[in-house]
Amino acid sequence: MNNYYYNDYFEIGQQKIANFNLYQIGLPEDDAVYTLKKVLEELNFDQLTARYSNKGRKGYNPIMMYALIVYANMRGVRSVDKIVELCERDICFMWLAKGERPKRDAFYNFMNDKATTYIMENLHYQFVKILEKEGLIFLKSLFIDGTKFEANANRYTFVWRGSINYHLSNLLFSIEKIYERYNKLLTSNGYDDKYSLHEEEMFVIEGIDKVREIIRKNKERKLSKKKKISNNKVIKISNICPVKLLDLQTNLTKIAKEEDIIFVEGRGQKKTELQRIYEKVEEYGERLMKYKESFEIMGDNRNSYSKTDVEATFMRMKEDHMLNGQLKPAYNVQIAVENYFIIHTYVSSDRTDYNTLIPIIEKHHEMTGVKLEDITADSGYCSEKNLLYLKNNDIESYIKLQEHEKKKTRKYYQQIGKHYNMKRVEKTDANGDNQVYYICHANRELKLIRVETRREKGFSRTYKVYGCEDCSGCKHKSECLYNYDEDKDLEKNKVMKINENWEELKKHSEKNILSEKGIKNRQIRSIQTEGHFGDIKENDGIRRFNHRSKKKVYKEMMFYVMGRNLNKYHRFLQGTLKRFEPKNTEKVA
Template sequence: MERYKSVDNRDQMNLMLMCMDDMISPDSEVRAIDAIVDKMNIPSIGFTYSVTKETGRKPYNPVDMFKLYAYSYFNGIRSSRKIERECYRNIEVMWLINGLKPDFKTIADFRKDNKKQIKLAFHKFSMICDELGLIGKEMVAVDGSKFRASNSRLAYHSEKKIERKIEHYNKTVEQYLILLDSCDEQESDSITPKLSRAEIEEKIEGINKRLAELEELKQQVKGNGTIYKTDPDSRMMKVSNKGCDICHNVQIAVDDKNHLVVAVDVTSEPVDKGQFHSIALQAKEELGVESITAIADKGYYSASQFAKCKEDNIIPIVSKADNSFMAATKEYGKTEFRYDATQDGYICPQGHLLKAYHHRKEYTQETDVKRYQNYEACSHCPVREKCSNGKKGRTIQDRPFQRIADEVDKRTKQFADMYKIRKQTVEHPWGTVKRAMGFSYFLTRRTENVRTESLLHFLVYNMKRAINIVGTRQLVGIMQG
């Protein structure tokens, strides 16, 4: 009797009839992906090769290509060469695209040639999710994250970096010149040097050539700014753990009902401050609603962005960083001063009125800073040392659109419980695409291409989310019904 389980000889021929469909579990997610893509009616979106020519080699059906991308991204397979390998060894892929085997170039070109169509496909699936009742359409959470660009640090040139390199090469040349002098002394003393005179001169010539290249590059940087050779649209940005990397800034808006992503954008701006209105407006238009509430963290706090939101019926709830530089202690921050619209001034915690000053004739609320003070009251104030860093007294400063910002501050404080759900809403998609789907860096370059790559990832995230909520069998039944 054998100690272990025995299996059939893999070299033995058999007459067993096999059906590929029987090899796929009824609960397999690939069945849901297949049904979803069929429901999306890909040819109607206008993907390349939707209508084939009568002559010449037949192209691959865009439906099959889209299914291949959806399944691959769903399972964290992103490289076109890796996707190609799956076509030869993955039974689910063989079932999904009926045994087709496109090469990596065809796979990569499909994404490159269908940027607009992929964005429309994202919108199409959002409509399907809306029909399933998975989107609330009342509130979205906005957030951004930095993703490493396809641009190495060696292909990044700033003025300071070039100056450091020039300094390094100049010191190296000096060392070789000293070595050259010592080489002459060793030759006169009949001592064999480690490097010959010809070798040292060759190294000095190579360094001088490199220095000439750096000087030319320095002039280009002075004229055009920092150079990013591989991906000109990428930028050096601060990332987590207090580090820096060459990245793109990905922005998303997430519906609060089931954490589905309803808007995606990519920007080269390293900070989020100027992105709030744009991504919130995209979410509003995607959902087709008259107004929407948008929640974001303090990195998005911008009065000018809130003013734009007010014009487009977007209701911001954004936390504010209390960074009043004129306050001596947090106890007397700007939030402790109450604005009185009738007197156009601020009432301090001690009850004194700080009036507006330095009014210019061309002053406008939309462009200029407005200051308030009452130095006479400050001179006799018992808490002056706690309140003010100024020599004469406390100054309160209003930036453009301050009153609109005050409305947002009041609303954020009023709906503090609503603001608390921001993190659990918007961090869910980030964690899924980064950890489960392997999306932490870009494979493509330039803004339009990385935006398309991002849209594909979050489209597939939405598919995964819908499958988890509804269930594979139920979702397949609904899609085919």
């Protein structure tokens, strides 16, 4: 079966349409379509062709379909209808299609069903290995950057965690009243003894007290016209909560059946108390399940999603057509580049870049098997978790610090309340133990008070808390203490928390980025990686995805990346593009 598709598509000798070859028609010999054909002949399509049955009529050749979509992306065409039209009118597409004219349904069936994520990655990394074999890349250094692309979702279909928390709080108050009415119904009518039913207690949802406290504070802040506090506390509704409401309905149904109570509808019909309670329990149960489903969609790492693409998160975009800072449903797309070629692509629903670095590195080790030597990225990836991961895996970090630009200012070194502007003293006491303390601007000692450990999302941080025993009479208090209030903080002493492990990791990364290699790496990243996104958005006009769901968006991106890499490869073959050599500069911003 596999040989059939290969023999059917890759012919020996000239590729012909009817009785004409491309040279006779007049297509230039340096056209990128020849480079595409050359690469396709070196790829192994066994996994793709294995998804086709050898029974019945044979559809369009899957290798041909893949070639057409990739070549369309090489030409900047992403619309399926446009590809269908080009297969009928454009000589290159007609040559790749061997004169056949696949329609839009054939393309959508191929992209959505046949070309799985695993197959797309397999073909991509086969091409990456070809580039490595030809010496165009070495896979030992990666230059990473990310940007946001708008999702194919309606703009005003947002669901916010804070809004759900607010409505859930009110719903639980209503459910609590229903429990009271239910228990009163049982005891006042003797149903508890008659049917062996007992009074029910309201279920508890962990964390709702903190949500209500924030709601209370926000109401007070609204009166004083202050900014609201974020109410994005992660709440988890257990399965037992809706089950307990269902138990109430079951009990009410049993009572109604035994007491011959008929539920009525319509104008002029008077409902019994039992029916009213039953309908309220049903309504509240449906709302509770709706909120539970929304929390499950968002998980622990997101605070919003779109109803028309639940995997898209609302993010602040640079393109703001209403000029009001509105949020749009989008995906965070990451690329890892070497020598102009996109080696890895990663699509995330996370608004920030912190959690995208480690998945890219793990994918590199899994798909290429090559040991990474260094990573270059901007300050968006600078976190203790990421730098510690790089250190533990012997990967040099060339990640710019978040305070990199601030360190160039005079104000940074004038903040006397910061530990990095204090003198750090290490000495050995009489017992031979090493002691560390800081000396502030007023020559007072800040000694170690305690050690704190915080654990968040599976990652722990250790803080050493230093404090001054007596700050009374210090004239630098207003500059040293954060948000100093003379009336409230007159007796307050200076206390500061220092994550020494984090400080050491930052110091090492800063040393790297200020080295000669670090300066060159930052030049390469800013020109190549950021240059890709500038070209994609401005020249190719890609700012919004055509498909919905992270899986389909990722495949759409993989088709585009394959086409983009082939264009770069074609330019290398033609000699119009050469390996980038950074300038030897002593100082780079």
